[in-house]
Amino acid sequence: MNNSVFDGSYKLHPKDFFFKVLSGSAQGILIAVLPSAVLKYILMPLIGSGVQWAIDLNAILVLFSSFLPILVGIGVAMQFKMRALDVGVMAIAVGASSGSIKWAVADSGFVNPITGIATKTQSTVYMMQGAGDVINAMIVSAIAVLVIWLVAKYLNGFGAVAIILSPLLIGGGVGLLGFYLAPYVGTITAAIGDVVRLFTDLQPLPMSMLIAIAFAFLIMTPVSTVGTALAITLAGIGAGAAGVGVVASTVILLINSVKVNKTGTSVAIFLGAMKGMMPSVFKKPVIFLSMFVTAALSAIPVALFNVQGTPTSAGFGWIGMVSPIQSMLVKGSESVFVNHVIGLIPALITWFIVPVAVGFVVDYVATKILHLYSPEDLQQEIN
Numbered sequence: 001m002n003n004s005v006f007d008g009s010y011k012l013h014p015k016d017f018f019f020k021v022l023s024g025s026a027q028g029i030l031i032a033v034l035p036s037a038v039l040k041y042i043l044m045p046l047i048g049s050g051v052q053w054a055i056d057l058n059a060i061l062v063l064f065s066s067f068l069p070i071l072v073g074i075g076v077a078m079q080f081k082m083r084a085l086d087v088g089v090m091a092i093a094v095g096a097s098s099g100s101i102k103w104a105v106a107d108s109g110f111v112n113p114i115t116g117i118a119t120k121t122q123s124t125v126y127m128m129q130g131a132g133d134v135i136n137a138m139i140v141s142a143i144a145v146l147v148i149w150l151v152a153k154y155l156n157g158f159g160a161v162a163i164i165l166s167p168l169l170i171g172g173g174v175g176l177l178g179f180y181l182a183p184y185v186g187t188i189t190a191a192i193g194d195v196v197r198l199f200t201d202l203q204p205l206p207m208s209m210l211i212a213i214a215f216a217f218l219i220m221t222p223v224s225t226v227g228t229a230l231a232i233t234l235a236g237i238g239a240g241a242a243g244v245g246v247v248a249s250t251v252i253l254l255i256n257s258v259k260v261n262k263t264g265t266s267v268a269i270f271l272g273a274m275k276g277m278m279p280s281v282f283k284k285p286v287i288f289l290s291m292f293v294t295a296a297l298s299a300i301p302v303a304l305f306n307v308q309g310t311p312t313s314a315g316f317g318w319i320g321m322v323s324p325i326q327s328m329l330v331k332g333s334e335s336v337f338v339n340h341v342i343g344l345i346p347a348l349i350t351w352f353i354v355p356v357a358v359g360f361v362v363d364y365v366a367t368k369i370l371h372l373y374s375p376e377d378l379q380q381e382i383n
Helices: 014-046 051-081 084-097 134-154 156-202 204-219 223-231 237-260 263-271 274-283 287-300 300-305 319-329 345-369
Strands: 101-111 118-128
Touching: 014 051, 014 101, 014 134, 014 223, 014 345, 051 204, 084 134, 084 156, 134 156, 134 223, 156 204, 156 237, 156 287, 204 223, 204 237, 204 300, 223 237, 237 263, 237 274, 237 287, 237 300, 237 319, 237 345, 263 274, 287 300, 287 345, 300 345, 319 345
Parallel strands: none
Antiparallel strands: 101 118
16 A cells, blocks of 8 residues: 555554654654743843844744644554655644644625625635643644544555545545544643642652652653643643653762763763663663652752743753752743742752752662662663
């Protein structure tokens, strides 16, 4: 049918399917969110001074986030090595149904310049705003993959009329289904976010510890920490704790990596390639214990200093210094949940001094006293 491995002979295994959807979604989310999250702080002084190219570039980078569902669809499609037509269909279905593109039907009209007769019509107005619902984008991507696979397997991919029927039936049909699912998915994810915020407000210290541990684990799995934070609109202290959790895993990896790996691997970890170490960590899962203890203890200053963040900063940690800078400089610009910023000293204590100090102590106890693992267990190159 085509040169893609995703054709009628492709065998879809549940585990492979699940991880490819997660990996593709993570790639799309990072492409959409990372450029703006990293550069906005660099551009901020220029924007404040009215430098036009900086204003225009920032507007373009912010617009990236509205393409998030489309990029998730493309990322998932590429994981399955789909042909160009199916990649486009995935982008259509996911992009149109996940909330970043909104539309409304409005009455409008025009006057014929020759006859002077006014004609009333109805037009649809489209607007791009925000990143949409990340969870819905992932669900719609999964449904689209299944439908494309079934069509390829049993209908020969629509054969010669695929260029017509695939966008119409798969793109339009799955997109419509995703559009109808979106309100229900949004209600569930919003409820989860509300519960997290409620418990964080009531019990900031234990909740900060739990959230930090959760994100210390998520950063070492195919699940996107950024996507998770966006999905449940994790903000406030919860976002600060999530960022510290990511930092905790980074610290443990770096302490061991610099002893056994090439410099490039350690630099890659510092710059954000923690997930590349998944094979080594899951071969020796006791390493998670050091990450969790470091995350829990590092979350204490988050509650103490009331360190806050936004959904787009929560899953980054040291990556681009997004989480630390967010907690220091931005007040209410991204999310109504951010109403407090911290100074340089509390930021240094929260994001660097405590995680690094705790990480060294915890790792020393785990490797030298308890002999739970050794740096050689994390000997690996990140490609």
